[in-house]
Amino acid sequence: MPDASSKESPQNGYEIIIQPSRGWLRINWRELWEYRDLLRILVRRDFLAKYKQTVLGPLWFVIQPLLTALVMSIAFNRIGGVDTGRIPDIIFNLCALLPWSYFSQNVTTGAATFTANSHLFGKVYFPRLVVPAAASISNMFALALQFIVFVAFYLYYAFSGADIHMGASVLLIIPLMLLTGILSLGVSLLIAASTAKYRDLSHLTPVLLQLWMFASPVFYPMAKMEHHPSFSWLCWANPMAPIVEATRDILLSGGAWATPQMPQMLVTSALTAILALIFGVAAFNRAERTVVDSV
Amino acid sequence: MKPVVEVQNLSKLFHLGSIGATSLRETFERIMGRNTSKATHDDNRVSAARRGPYPNTFWGLKDVSFSAMPGEIVGIVGRNGAGKSTLLKILSRITEPTSGRAILRGRLASLLEVGTGFHPELTGRENIFLNGAILGMKRWEIAAKFDEIVEFSEVGQFLDTPVKRYSSGMFVRLAFAVAAHLEPEILFIDEVLAVGDAGFQKKCLGKMGDVANRQGRTVFFVSHNMSAIRALCREAILIENGTVAFSGTPSDVISRYLAATVPDDASEGGDLDWRHHAEQPGNSEMRIQRIRTLDPTGRPQTTFEAADSIDVEITYRILAPLRDLRFRIQLTTHEGELAFQATDHTFQRELHEPGLYRTTCRIPGGLLNRRMYVLGVQADLAGVRYIMHMTEFINFLVSGAGNQSSHFPEAWPGVLCPKMSWTTAELPDAAV
Numbered sequence: 253m254p255d256a257s258s259k260e261s262p263q264n265g266y267e268i269i270i271q272p273s274r275g276w277l278r279i280n281w282r283e284l285w286e287y288r289d290l291l292r293i294l295v296r297r298d299f300l301a302k303y304k305q306t307v308l309g310p311l312w313f314v315i316q317p318l319l320t321a322l323v324m325s326i327a328f329n330r331i332g333g334v335d336t337g338r339i340p341d342i343i344f345n346l347c348a349l350l351p352w353s354y355f356s357q358n359v360t361t362g363a364a365t366f367t368a369n370s371h372l373f374g375k376v377y378f379p380r381l382v383v384p385a386a387a388s389i390s391n392m393f394a395l396a397l398q399f400i401v402f403v404a405f406y407l408y409y410a411f412s413g414a415d416i417h418m419g420a421s422v423l424l425i426i427p428l429m430l431l432t433g434i435l436s437l438g439v440s441l442l443i444a445a446s447t448a449k450y451r452d453l454s455h456l457t458p459v460l461l462q463l464w465m466f467a468s469p470v471f472y473p474m475a476k477m478e479h480h481p482s483f484s485w486l487c488w489a490n491p492m493a494p495i496v497e498a499t500r501d502i503l504l505s506g507g508a509w510a511t512p513q514m515p516q517m518l519v520t521s522a523l524t525a526i527l528a529l530i531f532g533v534a535a536f537n538r539a540e541r542t543v544v545d546s547v
Numbered sequence: 548m549k550p551v552v553e554v555q556n557l558s559k560l561f562h563l564g565s566i567g568a569t570s571l572r573e574t575f576e577r578i579m580g581r582n583t584s585k586a587t588h589d590d591n592r593v594s595a596a597r598r599g600p601y602p603n604t605f606w607g608l609k610d611v612s613f614s615a616m617p618g619e620i621v622g623i624v625g626r627n628g629a630g631k632s633t634l635l636k637i638l639s640r641i642t643e644p645t646s647g648r649a650i651l652r653g654r655l656a657s658l659l660e661v662g663t664g665f666h667p668e669l670t671g672r673e674n675i676f677l678n679g680a681i682l683g684m685k686r687w688e689i690a691a692k693f694d695e696i697v698e699f700s701e702v703g704q705f706l707d708t709p710v711k712r713y714s715s716g717m718f719v720r721l722a723f724a725v726a727a728h729l730e731p732e733i734l735f736i737d738e739v740l741a742v743g744d745a746g747f748q749k750k751c752l753g754k755m756g757d758v759a760n761r762q763g764r765t766v767f768f769v770s771h772n773m774s775a776i777r778a779l780c781r782e783a784i785l786i787e788n789g790t791v792a793f794s795g796t797p798s799d800v801i802s803r804y805l806a807a808t809v810p811d812d813a814s815e816g817g818d819l820d821w822r823h824h825a826e827q828p829g830n831s832e833m834r835i836q837r838i839r840t841l842d843p844t845g846r847p848q849t850t851f852e853a854a855d856s857i858d859v860e861i862t863y864r865i866l867a868p869l870r871d872l873r874f875r876i877q878l879t880t881h882e883g884e885l886a887f888q889a890t891d892h893t894f895q896r897e898l899h900e901p902g903l904y905r906t907t908c909r910i911p912g913g914l915l916n917r918r919m920y921v922l923g924v925q926a927d928l929a930g931v932r933y934i935m936h937m938t939e940f941i942n943f944l945v946s947g948a949g950n951q952s953s954h955f956p957e958a959w960p961g962v963l964c965p966k967m968s969w970t971t972a973e974l975p976d977a978a979v
Contacts, residue, residue, distance in 0.1 A: 266732075268655060270640060271648035290680040297666055297677055304668045304709075375663040376681055377640035377655075541643040544636070545561065 273541060279533065284379050294386035299393055313394035314401045317353045321345040328471040337473065338415040339504055343405050347503050348470040348496045350402060351429065354395045355436045355492060356461050361387040362440025363457050365536075366448045366543050373544055380540040381533070384444065388437050395429065406503070421507025428499060431522055435491055438528030445535035448543045468492040474511060487511075491521035491528075549652060550614035551733055551765045552638075556647035559607040559633055560599050596788050607633040609789045610647070615782070617732070618763040620755070622776035622797055624804045625786035628826050631769050634786065635659060635735055638767075653732025653765075656682055660737070662722030667711035671702055671721055674710050678725045692728045699750075700724035715932070727754045734758065737769045755779060771938040773801050773921060777883040802881070805921060805942040816849035817841070819940055832869055833926060833934050836903075837862040840922065840941055843912075852947035853917055853964070857910040861924060862903070869899045869928065876908055877923035877937060878915070886920065886962040892929060913966030915945045916959055 303309045321342055328334045329341035336344040362384040366373065369383055410416055447454045467490050469477055474497040478484050487493050494517035501509050511517070597605045608630045615621050625631045636642050638649055639657035664681040665674050675696055679689040689696075697703050700721040702713070710718060736755070756779060759766045770776055776783060776797050783800035785793040793803045817840040821827040827834040841858040842848045851857050859876055873895050878886040891906060925937040 266653055268640070268651040269648060270637060270644065270651065272643055272646060287680075287683075289684075289686040292686075293677050293680045297669065297673075300673070301666055301668045372664050372681070374636075374641060375659045376657065378681060378683065544642050 279381070279537070280379065284381065287378055287382050290378055291382050291386050291389070294382065295390045298387060298390035310394075310397060313397045317346065317349045317398055318401060320353075321349055324471045334472045334476070339500075340409055340414050340416075343402075343409050343414070343416065343504065344500065345471055346402055346405055347500050350395065350398060350503075351432045351495050351499050352465060352468065352470050352492070353398065354391060354429065355432050355495075356465065357391045357394065358388045358433065358436035359440045359443065359461060360457065361391065362437060363443035363447060364454070365440070365444040366539065367451070367454060370544070373540075381536065384437060384440055384536075388433050388440075392429075392433070402503070416504045417506045418503055419506035421502050424502050424507065425499065428495060428502070431518075431525055432492075432495055434529050435495075435521070435525035438525060438530075438532035441532030441536040442528065445532070445539040448539040464490070464492065468496050470496055473497070478511060487513075487517060488520055491524040494518050494521050548616065551617050551652050552613075552615045552767075553650040554611060554613050554638070554647075555649065557611045557634070557637060557644050557649055558609050558646045559637060559642070560604050560645040561607045562604055606789045608637070608644070611786075611789075611791055612647075613784055613791060613794060615765050615767070617765055618759055619782055620759045620766045620768060620780045622780035622783035622800070623767060623769045623786060624771075624773070624776060624783060624800060625792075626826075629786045630789040631786050632659075632737070633789075635737055635767075635769060639735055651733055654683070654730075655733045655735070656726075656729045656731035657735035658682075658726045658737065659735070661719060661726055665710055665718070665722060668709055670709055671706045671713070674721070675725055678722065679729075682726065682729055683731070684729060688730070696724045696728050699727060699754075723751055727751065727758075730762075731764065733765050733767075735767045735769075752779065771936060773805075773923075773939050774879055774883040774885065776801065798881075805939065817847035817941060817943065828938060829863070829926070829935050832867040833863055833865050833872070835861060835863045835924075835926075835935070838922075838924060838940050840943055849941065849943040851915075851943060851945050852912070853915060853945050854912045854947065854966075856912045857915075857943075859908045859910065859922060859924075860905060861907070862905045863926075864903050865899045865901050867901060869934075870897065871895075871929045871931065872899050872934070873927060873929050874906055874908075875925040875927070875937070877925070878910075878920045879923065879939075880962050881919040881921065881942070884962050886915070914963060916961055916964035917945050917947070919944050 302312075308315070324345050325341040329336055329344075361368075365380070365384050365387075373380065406416065406418075443453070443457055443460075447457075467486055474487060474493060477493065478487050494511075494514060497510065498514060498518060501507060501514070509515070597609070599605050611630075611634060623631055623634070633642075635657065636659075637644050638651070639655070639659065641657075641659075662678065664678055666677060669677065675693065676686070676689055680686070697706060700717075700723075702717050702721050705713065705717065710721070713721070752775065755766060755768070758764050768776065768780060780797045783794065783797040784791055785800045785804050787793075793800055819838045821836055824834065827836060829835050837860075839847045839858075839860045840849065840851075841860055842851060843855050845858075861874060865872075873890050873892040875888055875890045877888045880886060889908060889910075891908065895906075920943055921939050922941045922943065923937045923939045924935070926934040928934065
């Protein structure tokens with residue numbers, strides 16, 4: 253056991269050097285691994301704390317997207333007249349909200365990392381990256397709950413004769429959600445790092461998320477965006493656009509891509525996500541070194 | 548044997564004015580070349596010794612070097628704002644130094660506060676694991692020590708109650724219990740011992756001494772409580788103006804510290820006058836502006852006649868309404884023995900509205916012995932929380948004829964020497 257050796261002999265190689273750091277991307281993987289218990293326990297805390305504070309408990313993770321799907325179906329599809337094709341609008345929206353709620357939850361909690369934990373960060377050291385990482389894992393539980401609700405609605409619509417079906421491709425949902433996780437972690441780290449320096453930016457986060465949602469095909473099919481004369485570039489520029497559409501293709505159309513270019517779009521999205529994560533981690537690392545001096 | 552902690556020329560530069568998050572507007576103004584009027588104003592707040600190389604900067608720490616061997620308990624003393632917390636924060640890796648470096652050979656834990664990360668909604672049991680993990684313990688380590696922690700904390704029967712329902716005493720006991728069972732090679736402690744009731748404090752002090760003596764761990768202990776420093780530490784460091792002013796045995800360091808407690812701009816001994824808001828002891832609710840020790844004629848003094856009374860005068864500003872504020876003053880001898888503590892609890896008003904106040908305590912003549920005393924002052928809301936922990940401010944000498952009712956100044960034992968009343972009568976033989 254490596255732990256035991258470092259415990260028994262302080263002189264035995266365990267050495268921490270504190271000095272001004274150089275380089276813009278240095279992650280201490282070994283240290284992150286040392287703190288895996290903290291990660292696990294923070295995930296548990298996030299979930300327990302959220303659940304204990306409310307009467308309805310974890311039901312909120314379900315009610316929120318359900319209400320959103322309902323309201324948006326009325327506003328966009330019934331009143332606004334956006335056509336969802338052969339797919340009933342509620343399940344159409346509910347399905348797209350799976351990746352989107354996960355994404356926006358991650359960004360919201362991750363972006364507030366420094367401000368929400370300033371007290372903790374000012375008193376004790378641990379790799380700060382553990383906190384947003386734990387948040388995106390604990391948000392996965394909400395995603396799973398939401399998925400169960402989706403399945404219930406899916407069964408209801410499938411049995412009442414709607415033209416929706418899943419196939420073996422349903423397994424693709426796992427890499428797709430991982431992609432969403434990576435992208436949202438990257439984005440939230442970038443925002444967290446900039447709000448550490450400019451507190452005002454925290455007011456911008458909800459607005460940014462709302463704009464981003466409307467720029468993603470959550471309540472309308474991507475075809476509308478793709479064939480729009482001045483907004484088709486968003487399919488490529490917005491990494492969430494293909495994720496949302498692909499989730500629908502997988503869960504409601506048996507994996508048949510509505511857009512022939514979907515694979516290329518997904519690859520672009522994945523590359524963007526990785527870039528966002530790299531820059532996010534670098535910016536976050538930079539900010540965490542001295543953030544307690546200013547927050 | 549190599550030192551466990553080696554600190555080499557550690558420095559930290561702070562930016563004035565940007566303490567507190569910058570706003571976009573400030574950055575904008577800086578780029579546009581406005582915001583310059585503020586610079587000159589801010590620079591006046593900083594003494595020349597600590598002024599940084601650029602406008603609006605100051606040295607929180609400058610060229611600090613020291614080292615410590617395994618098993619040592621090192622006391623760190625210094626005035627508020629001297630740089631103790633900055634040093635601790637750098638060594639705890641909460642913030643980075645600007646230059647220099649420190650080598651820590653071993654696992655490190657710092658207790659800048661007890662109960663960091665406790666979540667009110669979670670139970671005592673859950674919080675033990677959470678807090679332990681935040682402090683860097685492995686799950687199996689916590690599990691192995693779980694029973695010990697529970698026993699130490701004395702909250703066993705409330706283990707499955709959310710800590711938001713704990714009394715503050717229970718909360719603190721549980722928090723310290725977790726911290727006390729950390730097994731790092733290096734431990735930094737900041738004033739956390741000033742928690743809990745006297746019995747529990749004693750238990751904590753005992754635990755700390757144990758950690759260093761028996762287990763060979765190195766402890767750094769920051770405190771304003773000179774008696775605790777004296778009792779626990781074998782080495783001490785005095786931090787002044789961001790540098791190590793002196794290091795040596797606790798008694799030497801404490802003498803230097805107390806001699807230097809007079810702020811830069813005080814004109815006489817026995818008069819501590821903090822002009823700069825940032826240096827005033829206290830918190831966001833109350834700031835102490837001035838503490839004086841006065842002789843019967845009202846002059847600040849540090850030497851008193853044993854027969855004369857001493858007025859301890861505290862001038863302070865209340866910044867937020869405070870209920871049940873009380874002061875406690877304490878005299879200890881230079882050797883660290885407690886002479887007495889006294890409080891104005893029953894003399895104070897129930898509610899303090901914001902404003903400037905002055906509280907005076909008269910120590911009667913004919914009470915103290917002829918020796919050096921150290922005056923400590925503490926402010927708290929009775930039974931609720933501390934405003935300012937017991938902090939030692941002024942040392943003064945009681946001399947003169949003394950109270951042993953003899954004009955011959957012979958050495959007299961005891962922390963006090965009260966003037967008593969005695970009677971002697973010659974009795975007729977028949978009475979016996």
